[in-house]
Each structure stands twice: as C-alpha cells, then as structure tokens.
Amino acid sequence: MLTITDQKVSRTKNEVAELKYRHQQLQEEFNKLSAELNSTLTPKQVMDQHIKRLKEYNELRDAGLRLTQLISDEKSCKVKDVFEEMGYSMSDD
Amino acid sequence: MDDTTIINSSPVSDQKGKNSMEICSPTKTPVESVSKYKTAGKHLVQKSRETLEDHKLNTQTRLLYNELSKQKNLYKKHIDNLAQAIKIIKAGEKESRVLELIEKWRGVAQAGMSFMLNSAMLKITKLGGYEELLKKELEAERRKLDYQINDNLQDDMEQVFESEEFLALPEEMQQEYRDQMNEQLREVQNRKDKEIAKLEAKMKESAGQEMTMQELSRRIKMDYMLIFPE
DSSP, rough: OOOOOHHHHHHHHHHEEEEHHHHHHHHHHHHHHHTTTOOOOOHHHHHHHHHHHHHHHHHHHHHHHHHHHHHHHHSSHHHHHHHHTTOOOOSSO | OOTOOOTTTSSOOOOTTTTHHTTOOOOOOOHHHHHHHHHHHHHHHHHHHHHHHHHHHHHHHHHHHHHHHHHHHHHHHHHHHHHHHHHHHHHHHHHHHHHHHHHHHHHHHHHHHHHHHHHHHHHHHTTTHHHHHHHHHHHHHHHIEEEEEEEEHHHHHHHHHSSSHHSSSHHHHHHHHHHHHHHHHHHHHHHHHHHHHHHHHHHHHHTTTTOOOHHHHHHHTTTTTHHSOO
C-alpha cells in the first residue's frame, strides 16, 4: 500500500481551494451572461443544445447534398445548377 | 538435533550440546531467562501497537486524500462545462449562423424531396399507377423469395440424398434424414408464405392511394422527421 504524505494532502487541499474559487468566478460570469440573454439553461443544457444544433446542421447538409446529387443525376446536369435553380448557394460562406 | 533427542541417536559432534547451552546458558538462572522473554514481548506488543496506529493514520489520510481528489475532479468537470457554455454564449453570432444554416439546408432538402416526389409520381403514372407499382414489386419480391429460399434448400437436399455417404446409411436412418429435411422445407415454406402475406396486406392497404412524402423518404432512405419536422 502506498503511503500518502501530509504534504500531498496539503497540496491537494490547496488545489481544491483554487478550483473552488475559479468555479465561483465562472459561475458568476455564466449567471451574468444568462441574465443578459434571459436564458434559464444550465451550462450542460447550453452545451447539449449547441451540439444538437451542429448535428442537425450536418445531417441536413448531408441530406440536401444527397438529394441535389440525385436530382442532378436525373436531370443530367451539374449539382451547382440544381442549387441555382432552387435559389440556394452551394457553399456556406 | 538437540539434547531432547533420543540418547545416542544424535550424531557425534564436538559441539554436542552447544545449542542448548546457548538457549539456556549455565551462567544465567531460569528466572533471568524468563525476564528476558518478557521484555522482548513487551517490545513486540508496543511495536505492533505503533504499527496499528500508523496504519489507522494512513487509512485516515488516504480517505481524506480520496475525498479531496473526488472534489477536485468534480470542480474540474463543472469548470470545464461552465467554460464551454460561456464560450458558446459569447460566440452568439456563430450560434445564430448555425441556425441560419440549418434553415438553409432544410430548405434545400425540402425542395429536393418535392422534386423527387414529383418525378416519382410521373414515373408511377407511366407504369400504370401506384397500385400497379406495388403489384410489380410484390411479384419481384415473390420471385426473390422463391429463388432464395426454396431453390437453395431443394438443391441442398438433392445433393445430400444423392451423396454416397447418404446412400451408405441404413434405410431407417435415410428415412429419418429425409423426414428432418422435409420438415425444414415445410418451415421455410411457411416463412415464405408469411412474408408474401405481409406484402399482400401492404398492397391492400395501399389500394387507391398515392405515393406519399413519407413513403418516398423511406424508399430513398431519408429521415422524414429531420427534413419535415412537425
């Protein structure tokens, strides 16, 4: 069994205190930003929502590109032409 | 061997009895020897007590350290979540852009699906209608099942029945195998009938109907709910 020295315990206590302080600071900043935006979401919910949106964007982009490819095959034209006909740009810039 | 061994059975040696002399020296009385043991025992007890206390202290320190480590990890996790959430909120414009792009690509996908549906309906009309298409699909599926299930198994059976190993078996065993394989064939036939019944039921359900966007999505493997959310 490894022995844990008092020095190690003391160092960890200091680390916890520092982390606690940093956590408080960030929590205050998050609360302030949420209040400005009238948001009631928790940090975890903000992250989940962001990831969900990115996923939705990726999936819709894949679906859109696949469908335009099918149409261009059927019409024997370029994918770019299909986009133009639909009134959309191919790139997201 | 020492002096407690049977007389004359110990090997002859110049050192005979030396060991016993060491343990119970003739210069010390038996009382002195006992006292020596008592002192040694006391030391041992004291030492084991110290070890026990050390062990207790170590365990307590370890528990404290483990608890602190848990707290540290929890704070780290919360800090990470907070930092990321703050970053996302601060980059508000980026988030709005993602929403814009979602709308854009949903628009593209919806327009694409509309085009594909129109195109499919035109082709279906040329074929004689949606019901006719389903009938043709049903026939094709029936042929596929016939080919996959019956033919393969019947070929296998014929091969087995014509093999030398099978013909070398006694008549009773041959009959047993024949019965087993016929049973398998019946099971396969039942399965095929069920599949076809399913297809026929689907065809009846679709009678008088037209191809829908949901049906098309399923056929071209598109997520309908993603493109047309309620």
